[in-house]
Amino acid sequence: MKYETVIGLEIHVQLNTRSKLFCSDPVLFGAPPNTQVSPVSLAHPGTLPYLNRTAVEYAVRLGLALGSTIDRASRFDRKNYFYPDLPKGYQITQERRPICVGGQVLIGCRTIRIHHIHLEEDAGKSIHDQHPIESWIDLNRAGVPLLEIVTEPDLRSAEETALFMEEIRRLVRWIGISDGNMEEGSLRCDVNISLRPEGSTTYGERCELKNMNSMRFAKKAIQFEQDRQLQLLKKGETIPRQTRGFDQESGQTYAQRDKEEAHDYRYFPEPDLPPVLISEEWFRQIQTSLPILPRNYQTHFEEDLGMTPQEAQLLCQERRTTEWVKQASTQLPAPLFKWFTQLIIQKILPWCAENGQSPETLPVPLSSWRQVLELIQSEQISASAAYQKLVPAVLASPQRSPEELAKQLELLHEADEAWLATIIDEVLQRFPEKVKEYQKGKKNLIGLFMGEIMRISKGKAEPKSTQQLLQKKLLQEK
């Protein structure tokens, strides 16, 4: 029997607000342990939560970007459990009335449905690897705002899951609510995974893989888990519903605990917080402040600017870069812009990636890139010389004019007739036999002569005038 993998994700997005969800402690990654805390995040008796307005706005932004319905009166609930890094003994989250309901993400031609998105606070961090017998607690993270995105079980493979996470990462960065950094834990996901016979319309029993903080490991964990479940099913065994961890060293998943049920958490309405009311006016404000989304730019780039889907995809990763590309498209004539996209993809983006920079903040003005492209267009410089020598020079000396740089590096084509004539004569004298063959009709020998001329002139001979002069001389030659 063939089996199909079914995956649903619970993704935690850490919001980049300045302060925590229910108090004014700063949100700072990498601060010394237990320095970003206050009586509220330490759960001292008598303290009360006070909701961060920006976090609500960010939730609405994400909901709008994913096509969710926004609940204008969502609520908070308490999720009760004991853990040393949770000083209150409960997490404030949204169980019955999450702020965003529904929505979808497109992965190629597949639609992955969002079940809901809710706001909640993060717990602190338990550190087990700093001391042989002690566990340490850092409460800097306690109370940091999170959005949890819960998908429907619509994903079907590790690859699709990775693409989905990439899309979420791009989107949260794009709309400015999170840095989406998986390594630093700003984007984490729990992977629910089950198998079912191909063609079946019901779902199988699932396991939950906890806290994947890199896509590389998440993919490995999914592949391992897929296989583990398949072996069990083939033996006729059932899959126990479990929460499992992933061991990066062995590449295996291992059972952590049997899956808890919602009632284990004794959810109840948070009595210290009123419903989150979103007025029509505020809602409109958030709506109008939302930037044009990456997929809309992608469509525009493909349909109106003639890019291939791959080109459009590459140029729609970071919002400011995309906006810069879009602006260039309105300032450059169409043929130049086409070359410009090539220049960005082949030279500028790789250079930026290597140097930790971003194209739109480089000190190279668009007028300089335009000059490079015009030098190529007017055949004053060969495309290869421009790409290999001039562009790196422009990047290294952004204040100087590309034409000046090209001159200094002796990259510009030379069409001076006397200079060309000496080189051509030199070549023709070196190949008297070939000249005779050419004169007898072997016209494709022109390529050989041109190649030699280019070699001797180090690519500087202007091709058109050179060829004309060469042909003239070949006919004169005895």
Ligand code: ADP
């Ligand atoms: P829980 O009560 O465990 O939180 P939910 O119904 O809220 O379960 O679902 C949590 C996540 O598990 C969702 O992302 C959902 O898509 C996914 N999920 C549910 N059933 C399955 C299944 N059979 N296989 C894989 N994923 C599933």
Ligand code: MG
């Ligand atoms: Mg759930």
